[in-house]
Amino acid sequence: MGFADDHLIPLVDEGLGNSAYLLDLGDGRALAMDASRDLRALRAAAERRGLRIAFAADTHLHADFLSGAVQLGHDSGATILASAAGRRAFDHQRLTDGDEVDLGGLTLRALATPGHTDEHLSFLLLDGSGELGVFTGGSLIVNSAARTDLLGQERTEELARAQYRSLKRLTALPDQTAVWPTHGAGSFCSAPPGTERTTTIGAQKQANPLLTAPDEDTFVAQLVASLGTYPAYFDRLGEINRRGPAVLTADPMLPALSAPQVRALIADGGHVVDVRPATDYAAGHIRGALSIPLRDQFATWLGWLLPDTAPLAFITAEDQDLSEIVWQAYKVGYERLAGKLTGGMDAWLADGNPQATTAFLAADRAAGRPYVDVRQEAEFAAGHVPGALHIELGALNESAADAPTGPVVACGHGERAMTAASLLERAGHTDVAVLDGGPADYAAAQDLRLVQGVEDTRA
Known part of the structure; x- marks a missing residue:
């Protein structure tokens, strides 16, 4: 059993593709790292161990979730640790590069690692014997690095170059240093698919394709080329986190x-x-x-x-x-x-109100309709029905007029496609059907072969 097995509890949000961490400090206190506003799992983990959360640290002004740090400060008196460069508008301990926080036997050292955001910090955890691990937030992540376009397209390359320097700094740590990222598979902050959510510096030197780039320009080109779309709400949450989300005095309810x-x-x-x-x-x-x-x-x-x-x-x-x-x-x-x-x-x-219905078709009943694929571009490029029209679900509000008449809408299983059909119906489309399944099911039923790439697939 290593240090992490005994003291560190990762708390994975499968939906957003992120990990928070609860660090048992060994004296009845704990540190929460990158906790979201949904604190149910973190609080349950702390209660099981009999821990009081004494510190709440944030690596950056998260775009993909509201931080739970302010709530933890209110509820348990936790000291909030965050970058001074973030200009947060609430009480917190402002940290700059190299600042250290005594956790009682352990030390947390702030490392400036801009790139994903300007004010991004990583937190290096040390004890008397040296580096135990590093909380890398949205800097070094498993087999990649987080996206650099959240502050606008005009700054994407500049921040990608900052990310390059930050990863160089992190990979100068000893190979055995554990890497505990916030962003992971499934995160729209740009993480590749996979099951691993933690790693080591040495493992990343071997496996992370960005770290094998021969120079900075190649690194930047590879990182920028990997950036897909991201949810619209990302553009709002950074500022809310800077101001501090409203403190909740009771669990919200649905009346x-x-x-x-x-x-x-x-x-x-x-x-x-x-x-x-x-x-x-x-x-x-x-x-x-x-x-x-x-x-x-x-x-x-x-x-x-x-x-x-x-x-x-x-x-x-x-x-x-x-x-x-x-x-x-x-x-x-x-x-x-x-x-x-x-x-x-x-x-x-x-109450006398009408209802609408939507056809949900098995693959063998969906032939003859225009095929609209609403998956992400990377999914589409990996294999799609020949002749399919590709409109990402996130773009459909603005692109509903581009959809053909009487389409069958498809994703990987049917959930996103049903969402897409509801958007099309809201926009006035009629005779919309949804594929119960994915492109492989459709291709098998119609004796087709899936094609790869994105050329000549858009209307």
Whole structure:
């Protein structure tokens, strides 16, 4: 058993692709690293060990989630540790390069590692024998480095060059130094697929393709070329984190709404979000509702596709966890949650309201329709149906007019495609169908071979 096995608890958010860390300091206190506003898992882990969170550190002004540091400062008196360059507007210990914090037997040293953001810090954990590990946030991550375009396209290359220098600094640490990143597989802050979320400096020297780049220009070209799209809400959260998210004095709830209240919300410009499984939505839903099935990725698509300024009403299935809806919304800055429709679609219909349906087709029934693929570009390039029109789900609000008449919409399984169909229906499209499955299912049913690349695939 090593130090990390005994003292460090990684807490993975599979939906956002991030890891927070709870560090047991050995004296009944703990440090929380890059905790999100959804503190349920972190608090449960601390309670199991009988720990009080004495420090809450943030590596950077996260764009992909609201920080839980301010809440931890309020609830447990935790000292907040963050970069002085971040100009945070709340009480915290302002750290600059080389500053050290005594954790009681352990030391946390701030390392300036700009690139992902300007004010980014990594935190090197030391004891009397040397370097134990480094919390690298969005700098060095498993087999990559985090994206450098969050501050605007005009600064992408400049920050990529800063990222190059930061990774050079980190890889000067001893090979056995553990690497504990925040961003990992599934994060739109740019991490490659894979199951590993922690690594070592030595392992990254061998496996990280960016670290084998022969020079800075090659590194920059490789990193910039890997950047795909990212959720719209990323552009809002950095400033909210700088000001400090509002402290919550009680767990937020979803109030009960009647069908007339939901109708009034729609009339006043609110949105209805249907979180039921895709099959339930297809069978019957409120016209104009947005389908976002409740799963790990719920927060990502809520934050990408709807504004945070309008009230939201939710349509749920009986067995769904309402607290999961609330916390996924709150961790990405959505607090105008009007409530959930009591009784669901049965109550909506009993009140005399109409419902709409969406065809959910097996692959052998989907032939003859224009095929619209709404996956990310990298997924599409890896293999798609010949002749498919590619429109990423995140771009569909602006590109609905480009969709053909009577399409079958597809992703990898059907959830994102149902979301896409609901957007198309909201935009006025009719006769929209969703593929129950993915491109391989469709190709097999139609005796086709998937093609790779992105050439000649857009309308």
